[in-house]
Amino acid sequence: MPETPFIAIELGTLQANISRAAESARASGYALRPHVKTHKIIEIARMQEAAGVLGISVATLGEAEVFVAAGFTDVFIAYPLWLTEAKAQRLDALLDQATIRLGVDSAEAGTQLVKMLGGRAPLLELLIEVDSGHHRSGIEPEKVGELGAHLASLGLEVSGVFTFPGHSYAPGALSTAAEDEAKALATARDQLMAVGQTDAIICSGGSTPSLASANVQVITEQRPGVYVFNDAQQLELGSCDWVDVALTVQATVVSIRGNRVIVDAGSKTLGADRAGYASGYGRILEFHDARIVALSEHHATIEFPEGELPNRGDVLSVIPNHVCNTVNLADQVYVFDRGELVDTWMVAARGRNS
Amino acid sequence: MPETPFIAIELGTLQANISRAAESARASGYALRPHVKTHKIIEIARMQEAAGVLGISVATLGEAEVFVAAGFTDVFIAYPLWLTEAKAQRLDALLDQATIRLGVDSAEAGTQLVKMLGGRAPLLELLIEVDSGHHRSGIEPEKVGELGAHLASLGLEVSGVFTFPGHSYAPGALSTAAEDEAKALATARDQLMAVGQTDAIICSGGSTPSLASANVQVITEQRPGVYVFNDAQQLELGSCDWVDVALTVQATVVSIRGNRVIVDAGSKTLGADRAGYASGYGRILEFHDARIVALSEHHATIEFPEGELPNRGDVLSVIPNHVCNTVNLADQVYVFDRGELVDTWMVAARGRNS
Structure with a gap:
């Protein structure tokens, strides 16, 4: 992995x-x-x-x-x-x-x-x-x-x-x-x-x-x-459902205090997009009621409802707000078929802005 | 250039x-x-x-x-x-x-x-x-x-x-x-x-x-x-002055309607950061009173005060809001000494998020 x-x-x-x-x-x-x-x-x-x-x-x-x-x-x-x-x-x-x-x-x-x-x-x-x-x-x-x-x-x-x-x-x-x-x-x-x-x-x-x-x-x-x-924006606009989300950022829980959990994906991995209507800086596939309330370059701060906390070291699937900017941050993506890693694709046009 | x-x-x-x-x-x-x-x-x-x-x-x-x-x-x-x-x-x-x-x-x-x-x-x-x-x-x-x-x-x-x-x-x-x-x-x-x-x-x-x-x-x-x-956040927080800004994104005016000007740098070049206190999505070095009111992936929409419009094809110096995320989008940067291009540096650790 x-x-x-x-x-x-x-x-x-x-x-x-x-x-x-x-x-x-x-x-x-x-x-x-x-x-x-x-x-x-x-x-x-x-x-x-x-x-x-x-x-x-x-x-x-x-x-x-x-x-x-x-x-x-x-x-x-x-x-x-x-x-x-x-x-x-x-x-x-x-x-x-x-x-x-x-x-x-x-x-x-x-x-x-x-x-x-x-x-x-x-x-x-x-x-x-x-x-x-x-x-x-x-x-x-x-x-x-x-x-x-x-x-x-x-x-x-x-x-x-x-x-x-x-x-x-x-x-x-x-x-x-x-x-x-x-x-x-x-x-x-x-x-x-x-x-x-x-x-x-x-x-x-x-x-x-x-x-x-x-x-x-x-x-x-x-x-x-x-x-x-699809992405968290499409989810929150109602133009897709959770099962239609094909891309996530896999992130590890590195810190927990109370019901606030920090994972190791921030704006340098997810992008800093946050539209006015967004409920946070992205969503969590495994925890629909959790909210990403703050984002630093390498920290996403996630508030969890009572009784739903993950453990340090757990890997969560973060759905970015705006997937176009997320992909543009990565040199490659990892392709899974029902959970099994089957391929690696280059983001061939990453950063080709001019 | x-x-x-x-x-x-x-x-x-x-x-x-x-x-x-x-x-x-x-x-x-x-x-x-x-x-x-x-x-x-x-x-x-x-x-x-x-x-x-x-x-x-x-x-x-x-x-x-x-x-x-x-x-x-x-x-x-x-x-x-x-x-x-x-x-x-x-x-x-x-x-x-x-x-x-x-x-x-x-x-x-x-x-x-x-x-x-x-x-x-x-x-x-x-x-x-x-x-x-x-x-x-x-x-x-x-x-x-x-x-x-x-x-x-x-x-x-x-x-x-x-x-x-x-x-x-x-x-x-x-x-x-x-x-x-x-x-x-x-x-x-x-x-x-x-x-x-x-x-x-x-x-x-x-x-x-x-x-x-x-x-x-x-x-x-x-x-x-x-x-x-430094960057637009530091400028607007008062922790630096305009003359202390060492990095800009050079962007070309591609479209103009009324006092709204579009340049070819968007969130894929500048980053999408916009703190609550920010006056827009960055500032313009040559036009202190202009404001970047909207940002798409390849468009910054800039509102100009009356009588200050640039022309199509002009190159403006955009000061990004949060420079850390801007640099992380580029493979290289161009180094100038009083306007003359003197070097190109690789962003050696770009994208090294894990």
Whole structure:
């Protein structure tokens, strides 16, 4: 057994999560283009491919490079990259090996693409990012027509629109965020059609919490990431159940005082994420009523209900709040099949942030 | 120039921070045993050594292994390790190469040490951890005598006591936390003396915020970590000034809407830390009045005051909230001397959490 703290993945649960989402996409008629930023692991992307996925989403050029090198040939960099000369050279190299889609949310970024990539810029499939309520990057859906026409006038290829309904990450917001998403994408799509875009327009959305509520009349593809593992955020938002959690951090009890227990996994292993709605810094698989009330770099402080205390030296399964940041802290993960260690996978794209 | 996002260290500021703390320790008569978990970088530990530091602190066995392999021979693992067989073998190997100090906060951990290390256990210098108000690991100072006597009866070597006054991380708490620290350490020391400990008793404390307020009549050594770089938490707590910030994450403006600016550094580069007192998810060196109001994995959303907007493609210097977690996300850092790139250092102990 590896030494704690370490990441454990339960293979059967992982496979079930991957299959369920792929089947749901087939049944509903949208393309599933999973966001591999969550796992950054080649073996898991291959499981997704085997379940019927045709393309993947990534957040950075570095992630795209890792997955293209591993043989993935249809990659959406779902991010409004600003191309420097060095980044343009890397993107250009990827265009020789794969179909590359890129996010864009300004006329300036379009001009920069043409300036940096020259005659190669039209090889990119561009998706205009729209804001559906998360208020991060992306433009108002009503402005998509103007930007689409401008990008086309630069000779660029606009294939559709995308959004991230990140405001689904709030209690009770799952279905309203999905409605906002559909409305924003429909408006944006209609704007593109009004300025002469007549080919099939990609309408790409999707977060794990809003996945089940997505309006499949509008959305042509979804880009969930977390669904492969789930995490304490999904549990507490009600978008998964305990049995759907495929990844935990195994941690040893090192200290106990009263009903407060310290385990050897902290923010350097779990990540420091704590959304406003979270009940703590993660959950414990074996003790549903325990709460992680404080987190240091190498200590999680867990309050236990009366009569449920573990012993020093016991190993607990900590479910991190936000699994994407947890995986990004580890060089490798350990794969278990019903409790037996069966494999070790590298987190191939760990730290590929640029 | 490296591609954003990347970590930039300003060498002159780093050297000034290291020298100032070393001089202050000499002037006040305590030993400085810096916590290298903050930087995890061999080159910086050597700068600390050159400034007069004789020993270092680490949080994990893995960090100890990295620094002992690099030639450091006096290492305090300031953590109540629970020794498995595998961890005991690794600790045993370190004892051949260095003086190793270890934290302990229970009779059970002492018994486990003897069980796992046998006749080698007395080679460890043990420091009993006491709780001075942070309520993490550590025992009540009043119980140190009992535990000290018990550990001695097992044949173990108790060299002193230590605490982490982590409750100094709150506005206005700097000096009261330092008072709590001194009181707890003094009580614990007196308890050890009462049970027959007559050698010089190590009283080890110190966090960066409480460093300047420490009671040097009680404390024999301090273990600050963050002081080498400083960060947005130290800025907002008032324990450093803007000119003392030696580390920033260089990030590019990729999107702008109204007065909200998105840069390409998010929680996978900065860390997701946000203490209750923090004004946001970090600060911007060039724009003191801007605030990071939201953070995704690859997006920081920054609100700017009217009339101060940067342009797309501009590179900003983001000061992370908690620099220890930021450095742990990067494989390397870039070293600048007055703006000129002069070196690249590996984060040698990155991810060494077990």
